[in-house]
Amino acid sequence: MIRLPYKPFVVLTLLLVLWSRGQAPALSEEEVEARVQTISAELRCPTCQALSVKDSEALFSAQMRDKVRSMVREGQSQEEILAYFESRYGEFILRSPKKQGVGLLVWWLPVGGLALGGLLLFFRLAKNQKRSGEAAPSGEETLTPEQIKRIERDLKRYEEGL
Amino acid sequence: MGAIGGLVVLFVVGFKQDPYTVQSPLINQPAPPWEITGLRGEGRMSLEALKGTPVVLNFWGSWCAACMEEAAVLQAAYEEFDQKKKMVRVVGIAMNDTPEKALEFAKRFGKKYPLGLDDKEGDIAISYGVYGAPETFFIDRLGIIRHKVIGAITPESIQKAIQKLAGQPGGDKP
Incomplete structure (x- = not known):
């Protein structure tokens, strides 16, 4: 077995390291x-x-x-x-509400509100877009012959009036 | 509709609460220990030494106007419930004060019960969560805080609180 002459120093150093770990700097x-x-x-x-x-x-x-x-x-x-x-x-x-219990609600409610608002807006816009895409009728398709006649009559009256 | 319902619930709960009451988390908790030096040379006094007897602990200051208002009430309670009936011990701790000013105030307003002084850091007052003077704590014989009064104490409120502490008729057993 090898005998280390500096063994006590090693032990002392180790003890110091262990002790210092328990101390707050x-x-x-x-x-x-x-x-x-x-x-x-x-x-x-x-x-x-x-x-x-x-x-x-x-x-x-x-x-x-x-x-x-x-x-x-x-x-x-x-x-x-x-x-x-x-x-x-x-x-x-405490000046800031704690991030637990009711305090958690205070922290997350605005975020949740914003997310919910964003989702609602998104779905609303998507629905409107879909509806306008489905409808997209040309003028002729939607007007009845009576309506066309009435428009022509009104236009004529307007031109005469000028 | 849901939002309106929520608001109604919020108002109903909110209006039931007293906006002037700040609940102390120390109620029904062990009273923080303290040790003070009696201003009239009574030596060291501590909560530990008073264990076994309910304590009325009053935080006050010679600079505090409401403390002038309640001085006679506390003195009367001391005479009746401490000296005469031996039901409680009344102790006053002056905050942000000097011994000279506190003693001068005590003499002027006839405070004869044991008085001490908090340290410069206000350690005792902070440990009791004191907001300002005066505040009065009612500690039972086991050293548990049972009640707290913020502001000048009245004859009715001190009598009721002491009776509660002592478990006398007119007050529930603590």
């Missing part, structure tokens, strides 16, 4: 701030009207941003942070 301050901005843009300011926590100057929003910041520093993901706020305030706190 440390974020720079710029990265933390960028995440805080992104996440707080998804949260509704509870004391304002139509403003996100990111855009609000209210003290409460500033505290919520601080909370988001400390959660980001703890290594929590955007989903985990939004889920925390939702568990405390309800779905109201």
Whole structure:
């Protein structure tokens, strides 16, 4: 059996690699701030009207941003942070409806409406085209002898009138 | 016709809901833990230490006008249901405040029940999903939030909520 003199180093390196895989990479301050901005843009300011926590100057929003910041520093993901706020305030706190349950309906109803409208329009146009293709009669085929006589009489009267 | 029917259903459901009520997802859920320092030197107070007794937890602030309105109501409830009947514990947590301003307010409006201060990040208020002051939570003896009142509390609403918590006549058992 071959004895490796550097075996302890290999083991140590492997252990370090395994340990580091379990650790969240440390974020720079710029990265933390960028995440805080992104996440707080998804949260509704509870004391304002139509403003996100990111855009609000209210003290409460500033505290919520601080909370988001400390959660980001703890290594929590955007989903985990939004889920925390939702568990405390309800779905109201999220600025975008969730893509599940009734929220799913809000996301897909406009798309479904547009698709349905497009289909209806398509079938309507196709039907009209078919009908006009079937009818396409020449004038003579559709006019009765009485009607032709009447048209000729009217034209004559018109010319005389000129 | 289908669309009109849908609209009618939407209106019927919509009009049945109170537009001024925002349901808290914390109702019937365990109350988030908290620990505060008593503003009058009572030392550390925590929800854990109060377990076994229903708690009326009021979020307030010295800057809040509606908190002036409800101060006497909370004090009266403290005297009757906390000190006299030992049915509940009344605790107030001031938000976005300083100890000096909170104590000055308490003195001016006769708040004698235990008061503490939330931290600068508003951690306790956020953990309770507080929108603003005042908000009052009614926590049963097992530490479950049973009711929440947004805005200034009235003598009727606090009495009813406390009776519910304690399972007294006039209120269902929690």
